Amino acid sequence: MSALHDHTHCIADALTRADALCAERGARLTALRRRVLELVWSSHRPRGAYAILEDLSQQDGKAAAPLTVYRALEFLVEQGLVHRIESLNAYVGCAAPGDVHSGQFLVCEACGDAAEIDDPGVGAAIDAAAAGRGFRVQRPTVEVRGLCKSCQEKPR
Amino acid sequence: MSALHDHTHCIADALTRADALCAERGARLTALRRRVLELVWSSHRPRGAYAILEDLSQQDGKAAAPLTVYRALEFLVEQGLVHRIESLNAYVGCAAPGDVHSGQFLVCEACGDAAEIDDPGVGAAIDAAAAGRGFRVQRPTVEVRGLCKSCQEKPR
């Protein structure tokens, strides 16, 4: 993700889509859940549950318990609004909620950004590899560590 | 991994290869590290660090500290003898140490076995997807959850 973009737009857009999706599904995007989603979207870097907890305490003055955040995150993940990055124990906003989520991420070691991609080639290759071994795919996880384009261009 | 196979052979083989690889590299596969490797290989299911710790305590009578196990695991991972399954916070023996490790796993939700595959198609697809976005790959992680062949055949 380019460092120079109107991120307030990313946030507003994510919240709007979340409102629409939840309304459509009859899922309850409560004030707390919406606020947690907003905090997850505070950047394109995956954010840990306890970091979000701190945000809640400091920005909202509410001293919430870990469970509060974890339950909100659980809901958001179920709704496909947020993805969990397993290799970081952290959460990041979904770029395309509503669409199919195969969950593929390019995670930059330098800036920390996690770019979600839904590359059909990768999905197809995984399906083929699994099928060849008689394995039935339920949930693929692809998290590629490396260096994003902008971090390669301005090294160090 | 078929439930019916001579697993003692898997273990013996893994230890033999580890001995050879470490000797070749001048890496010190100490008694503790070798023992931890053996415990990781106690099955084809990824095993958590604390589970291995318990094995050490119960089977060897040594009440080791967590760090002891984590340090041994760190060494084994560096040497490519063991892989960490990020989505499980657990470790599993490498099927082909010495070769290139892209780290692709088919993890069965039913029996827990993690089958390591090194599918060139998957690797190539990831490289292509990353290259198309200007991303330089350093360490890909692929962990596919689903049902292995034998668990599909004997459901429940």
Added chain:
DNA sequence: GACATGGGTGTTACTTTATAACACCCAGTC
């Protein structure tokens, strides 16, 4: 043999991440 060197291990304490159990509240319904 005495001595420095460095990697491996032991010990204690601590941080981070995640979940269990149970009570309460509040909107929607009959």
Added chain:
DNA sequence: GACTGGGTGTTATAAAGTAACACCCATGTC
């Protein structure tokens, strides 16, 4: 108004991982 169920608050606890520091022991050097 009472019933119900999902969402939230509270407290306590489990699971996973790390920091700091001392000790040991094999190796190489003087």
